Amino acid sequence: MAKVHVTTTINGEPAEFLCEPDKSMLDVLRNTLGLTGTKEGCGTGDCGACSITVDGRLVCACLMLAAEAEGHEIGTIEGMARGEALHPLQQKFLEMAALQCGICTPGVLIAAKSLLEKNPDPTETEVRFGLAGNLCRCTGYDKIVRAVLETAAEMRETAQ
Amino acid sequence: MTDIRYLAPRSLEEAVSAFAAAQGAARILAGGTDLLVQMRNGVVKPGLIVDIKKIAEMTEIAETPEGGFRIGAAISGATLAEHPRFGKAWPGVLEAINLIGSKQVQGRASPGGNLCNGSPAGDSVPAMIAAGAVVTVQGPNGRRQMPVEAVPAGPGRTHLAPGEIVVSFTLPPRPAGSGDAYLRMIPRTEMDIAVVGCGVSLTLQGGTVTAARVGLGAVAPTVLLVEDAARALIGSRLEEEALEAAAAACRAACRPINDKRGTIAYRIKVAGVLLKRTAAIAAQRAGGN
Numbered sequence: 001m002a003k004v005h006v007t008t009t010i011n012g013e014p015a016e017f018l019c020e021p022d023k024s025m026l027d028v029l030r031n032t033l034g035l036t037g038t039k040e041g042c043g044t045g046d047c048g049a050c051s052i053t054v055d056g057r058l059v060c061a062c063l064m065l066a067a068e069a070e071g072h073e074i075g076t077i078e079g080m081a082r083g084e085a086l087h088p089l090q091q092k093f094l095e096m097a098a099l100q101c102g103i104c105t106p107g108v109l110i111a112a113k114s115l116l117e118k119n120p121d122p123t124e125t126e127v128r129f130g131l132a133g134n135l136c137r138c139t140g141y142d143k144i145v146r147a148v149l150e151t152a153a154e155m156r157e158t159a160q
Numbered sequence: 161m162t163d164i165r166y167l168a169p170r171s172l173e174e175a176v177s178a179f180a181a182a183q184g185a186a187r188i189l190a191g192g193t194d195l196l197v198q199m200r201n202g203v204v205k206p207g208l209i210v211d212i213k214k215i216a217e218m219t220e221i222a223e224t225p226e227g228g229f230r231i232g233a234a235i236s237g238a239t240l241a242e243h244p245r246f247g248k249a250w251p252g253v254l255e256a257i258n259l260i261g262s263k264q265v266q267g268r269a270s271p272g273g274n275l276c277n278g279s280p281a282g283d284s285v286p287a288m289i290a291a292g293a294v295v296t297v298q299g300p301n302g303r304r305q306m307p308v309e310a311v312p313a314g315p316g317r318t319h320l321a322p323g324e325i326v327v328s329f330t331l332p333p334r335p336a337g338s339g340d341a342y343l344r345m346i347p348r349t350e351m352d353i354a355v356v357g358c359g360v361s362l363t364l365q366g367g368t369v370t371a372a373r374v375g376l377g378a379v380a381p382t383v384l385l386v387e388d389a390a391r392a393l394i395g396s397r398l399e400e401e402a403l404e405a406a407a408a409a410c411r412a413a414c415r416p417i418n419d420k421r422g423t424i425a426y427r428i429k430v431a432g433v434l435l436k437r438t439a440a441i442a443a444q445r446a447g448g449n
Contacts, residue, residue, distance in 0.1 A: 045196075045262075065166065
């Protein structure tokens with residue numbers, strides 16, 4: 001099978017890879033590029049564990065072909081912290097124990113960051129709808145929603 | 161392993177010629193939210209994937225000289241939601257498109273894909289039918305236009321000819337006093353497939369309905385244009401009798417299946433209820449315009 005050569009940007013860094021035409025972005029991130037922070041849950045776009053951003057837009061990596069990354073900017077969980085400095089959402093998730101097993105957490109964090117970029121002051125309902133595409137079997141969602149609301153409040157204060 | 165190729169042409173002519181040349185072995189990739197799942201399940205094994213998102217006409221939103229909109233078939237719901245004027249002119253069409261899947265799915269899923277996937281429960285389709293949207297289709301024999309309701313042929317099937325691609329949706333100009341709405345019945349609050357979906361578009365003058373269109377989803381093998389329901393509304397002031405007549409027309413149009421999401425009797429009843437609720441929202445919006 002003829003492989004596709006893809007030139008893209010991942011977490012702000014130029015990246016190149018070869019992939020089979022039918023491989024998903026998720027597959028290439030995890031198995032070709034070793035970026036295993038993006039998780040595979042359902043593989044059918046229902047669970048959100050593979051959430052990434054493409055040109056700043058939230059998508060499921062399992063529903064995108066790797067070949068489509070050509071010329072676009074991909075953002076993954078590996079790009080969320082600045083070195084050792086956690087993103088405020090990551091820090092708050094730790095402080096408020098907004099995770100248990102952790103498999104959904106990278107996807108939840110990427111989705112929550114995307115939500116707060118568009119809406120820095122969401123209501124609880126907006127957070128719940130905004131994260132409806134991220135399934136979590138452990139927390140019952142409440143701690144996640146509270147952590148996102150708390151982070152939003154802190155980020156608004158910091159921004160002032 | 162069969163050979164598979166990926167092509168992302170920049171022109172529609174190139175896309176159509178590659179798609180047609182593959183003689184049914186090719187699949188069009190817009191948002192991929194159906195195609196990638198079908199490929200993963202092994203339901204579809206394309207020899208060629210034609211990614212149409214690099215074709216400008218298929219991803220742009222244009223306002224027509226007549227005052228309508230032409231939206232590229234491959235545009236994502238999230239992109240459409242960010243347009244400053246589209247959602248004001250067609251709030252029902254936008255809310256229908258934005259009901260498809262999660263925020264993640266919204267980043268990719270397109271109205272063209274929703275239509276061509278051929279699901280009787282596709283959320284954008286009843287709203288597009290109610291809006292009177294017309295699709296522009298390009299194939300090996302050139303361009304043609306089809307009303308949206310003429311595209312679906314049955315679950316998973318369309319009336320597109322071999323090699324044809326849906327390029328764009330054209331929505332007509334909006335007269336003053338117009339409004340549209342889309343409601344679907346699902347047992348959850350989010351992220352589900354319609355048990356019944358209803359799109360209504362109305363134009364009112366001095367409280368009297370002068371134009372109406374009704375689209376009904378998930379109650380027949382294809383999404384339906386319910387002309388009898390529209391006739392019951394036109395000329396009325398949306399009195400209870402007119403609404404009940406339109407609801408009855410919706411119920412009469414239903415040819416639903418029994419499945420895990422709803423029984424035949426339930427779907428028929430809900431079709432009438434949704435017509436009334438959707439018409440009320442469309443009328444309220446029409447009053448604001």
